[in-house]
Amino acid sequence: xxxxxxxNPKHSLPCLIKxxxxxxxxxxxxxxxxxxxxxxxKKKMKILCLHGFRTSGKFLQKQISKxxxxxxxxxxxxxxxxxxxxxGKSDIEGIFPAPYFEWFQFNKEFTEYTNLEECxxxxxxxxxxxxxxxxxxxxxxxxxxxxxxLGYQAQGKVLKDHPPMKLFVSISGSRFREQSICDIAYKEIxxxxxxxxxxxxxxxxLPSEELATAFENPLIIRHPQGHTVPRLDEEATKxxxxxxxxxxQPKTDVLDDKHKLDNxxxxxxxxxxxxxxxxxxxxxxxxxxxxxREQPVQA
Numbered sequence: 001x002x003x004x005x006x007x008n009p010k011h012s013l014p015c016l017i018k019x020x021x022x023x024x025x026x027x028x029x030x031x032x033x034x035x036x037x038x039x040x041x042k043k044k045m046k047i048l049c050l051h052g053f054r055t056s057g058k059f060l061q062k063q064i065s066k067x068x069x070x071x072x073x074x075x076x077x078x079x080x081x082x083x084x085x086x087x088g089k090s091d092i093e094g095i096f097p098a099p100y101f102e103w104f105q106f107n108k109e110f111t112e113y114t115n116l117e118e119c120x121x122x123x124x125x126x127x128x129x130x131x132x133x134x135x136x137x138x139x140x141x142x143x144x145x146x147x148x149x150l151g152y153q154a155q156g157k158v159l160k161d162h163p164p165m166k167l168f169v170s171i172s173g174s175r176f177r178e179q180s181i182c183d184i185a186y187k188e189i190x191x192x193x194x195x196x197x198x199x200x201x202x203x204x205x206l207p208s209e210e211l212a213t214a215f216e217n218p219l220i221i222r223h224p225q226g227h228t229v230p231r232l233d234e235e236a237t238k239x240x241x242x243x244x245x246x247x248x249q250p251k252t253d254v255l256d257d258k259h260k261l262d263n264x265x266x267x268x269x270x271x272x273x274x275x276x277x278x279x280x281x282x283x284x285x286x287x288x289x290x291x292x293r294e295q296p297v298q299a
Contacts, residue, residue: 044076045134050142054090054100057081063229068237083122111177124158135167143173151185168194174207186214195219195243201226
C-alpha cells in the first residue's frame with residue numbers, strides 16, 4: 001500500500017499566491033519610488049560639470065564631494081568624460097584610477113588648438129540631447145571651455161535653440177587667447193551669474209581673475225591653495241551657499257506663485273473683483289583628493 005507524501009505548507013497554492021502577490025507589490029513599490037525620484041530629479045536645476053585636462057568626470061565628482069553636500073542639494077549634476085583619451089601622462093596617475101580624458105589639445109602658449117571645434121560640436125549635441133541644462137561647473141580646461149560656450153551662446157553662435165544658461169561655477173579657469181575666438185566669445189559682458197574660485201598659489205591665478213572680468217557682477221572666492229578644487233572653509237562655504245540661494249530664489253518664487261494660484265487667488269486679485277465675481281470664481285481655483293599640481297601648460 002503506497003504511502004502518501006506530506007505536502008509542504010510552504011508549497012501550498014495559497015502560500016504561492018501570497019508570495020507572488022508580495023513580490024508584485026514589492027516591484028510596484030520599487031517602480032513608484034523610482035518614478036518619484038525621477039520626478040524630483042526633473043525639478044532640480046541641471047548643471048553640466050566639465051573636468052580638467054587629462055582627468056575624468058568621476059575625478060571631478062570626487063573633488064566636488066569635498067564641499068558641503070547642502071550646496072548642490074537642489075541641483076542635478078552631470079559629469080561626462082572628455083571626448084578624447086588622454087594623449088600623455090596624467091598628473092593624477094597613482095592618485096585616481098584611469099581612464100583619463102581631455103577635451104581638446106593646445107600648444108605651449110595656449111594660442112593654437114586642435115580638435116576644439118569638434119569638442120564644441122560634441123558638447124552642443126550632448127547639451128541638446130541630455131538637457132536642457134541650466135549652467136556649467138568647470139575646473140581648469142573644463143572651466144575655460146564652459147566660459148567659451150557661454151560667450152558663444154550669448155552671441156548666437158551655438159545653442160541657439162537651447163534656453164539661455166543661468167549660472168557658471170568656475171574653478172581655475174581662463175580665457176582663450178586666439179584673437180578670432182576672443183572677438184566673439186568675450187565681445188560683450190556675459191550676463192550669466194558666475195562664481196570664480198581663485199587660488200593664491202595657482203599658476204592660473206591671473207588668468208582666472210581675467211576670466212571673471214568677462215562676466216557681469218562675478219563673485220570671486222579666493223583660497224590659499226594651488227591648482228585644485230579647493231577645500232572650502234566656513235566663510236567660503238557660506239559665500240557659495242548664499243550665491244546658490246540667489247540662483248534658486250526665482251525658481252522658489254515661481255513655485256510660491258503657483259501654490260497661491262493652486263490654493264486660491266491672491267488678496268490683490270480678490271480686492272479687484274466684485275463680490276459676484278469672487279463668488280463665481282470660488283470653484284475655479286482647484287488646480288494646483290586635493291590636487292596641487294604645477295603644469296607648464298593650460299590644464
